Amino acid sequence: MTSTETPAPAFLRTLDHAVHRNHLKAAGLTLGEIRAAEDAGLIVEFRKEFYGPPSFAALTGRDRLLMAAAAYQRLGRTRDALLTGAAAAALHGMIEIDADSARPRPLEFLEYASDGRSVTRAAAVIRVDRVRDRESVVLDGVETTTPARTLIDMVPTYPHLLDDWVVTADRALRLGIVTRDQLVREAGLLRRRQGDVRVQLERLDERSRSEGETRSRLYFAREGMTRPELYETVYDYAGEPVATPPFVWPRQRVVGFCVEPVPACAFPDCDDRCTGDPGCAVDQHVDELFRELEAQTETDRRLDALGYRVYRWSGSRPSPDCGLCRLREDVGTPYRRVVRPGRFDYF
Structure with a gap:
């Protein structure tokens, strides 16, 4: 008899709580009967080896x-x-x-x-x-x-x-x-x-505010780089705050930003929507991205005017690309580089 031909026990029709597969086996059910109950929509496997009523499929x-x-x-x-x-x-x-x-x-x-x-x-x-x-x-x-x-x-x-x-x-x-x-x-x-x-x-x-910042900090330590100050505010010559970068090397006058990747537009057909509509969510989304980029550009300009070299990167696992290679040269590597063992070395 196949699993679809095996009749489901009646008590499964009133099941209202979570059970492990061994609960069902202890009640005398075979794997065929369990599968039959699933096929009939009486129970659902909401986690591997755990079963419950069909409503459990929508659990968080x-x-x-x-x-x-x-x-x-x-x-x-x-x-x-x-x-x-x-x-x-x-x-x-x-x-x-x-x-x-x-x-x-x-x-x-x-x-x-x-x-x-x-x-x-x-x-x-x-x-x-x-x-x-x-x-x-x-x-x-x-x-x-x-x-x-x-x-x-x-x-x-x-x-x-x-x-x-x-x-x-x-x-x-x-x-x-x-x-x-x-x-x-x-x-x-x-x-x-x-x-x-x-x-x-x-x-x-x-003080690290994201996974990317934590991994960047660990990367700097492994590379033997000079330890940065975290979230130290940079002021202009008038004493006005310019920025509070995640990473600051004051003596070398270098700052670093680990930024979150710019999210893609949530609407795949942006060009065909909401033309001229002032309340368009697509236009608001794009405008917000442009405002963030403009603010970032202005911050970089002001830091550059103060003599700071600005580095930006994104991602939770920064790699030693050209930009970060120059960062190592700019801040110095006074400590011994630590090579992580194993094939899982991402850097």
Whole structure:
């Protein structure tokens, strides 16, 4: 009998909450019956191995995480374990939630038990902590590790992933989700890798206002370049402020801007719309872009008149193109260049 010929159990017609696939298997359902229920529109797989009523297909990424975590905890395999890792970081607002991923990362749980053991499954990973005291917060009914512990436990062991962690930590500090003191305290509770984690904490700077600025700052450090001042206001000879660039090298009289890429027009047929209409959204969009470019040009002109060399680049991973090569020459490289190991060296 094919999956489409297998009758769906009646209780699935009244399912109103999230369940893991093992819930359905424990109820006596086969994979054929589960697929038949999907084909009949009785249930939907809203996250890999997690099912719910058809309305769950419209859940936001955050709600999908919450429903999946609650469903897995109901399996009884996690005791009183706390949600941690990337899922907890997403719920805390440290990273973006990828709701459209076909293969989301497994949920991570942290169990505080002296006799527990770590378990790895396709849907979830359970780690055991035998050293630290249990500390948690509740987010929309799901108990998670604290923001500081979540972030400290996410410090990767692979060097090519450390920059991604710094980006996440900078964002958490900038948004006030955690404080530096909280991170230092959590690092001191670790049984292993305290030194490695403290080194990464020294690389953080909440003054970076975007991922691009954080990655640019890390790039400068790896290249051995003179450390810039962050967001230092430049004044003209009359004492009037000219600009507050993200990166300023005062002694070398060099400033740098890591700008967001200019967004493409949201209307593909701009030339055929709203001709002469004063309220046209297309015209307003284009006018706004032109005003930003004009303001940028005027700022660069005033900085140039003060003797500053201006560099601008965009993107979250700046590469050593011609412009940044000249930047290295202009600001100097008094420190040893650090070569990152592995094939994931983007620079």
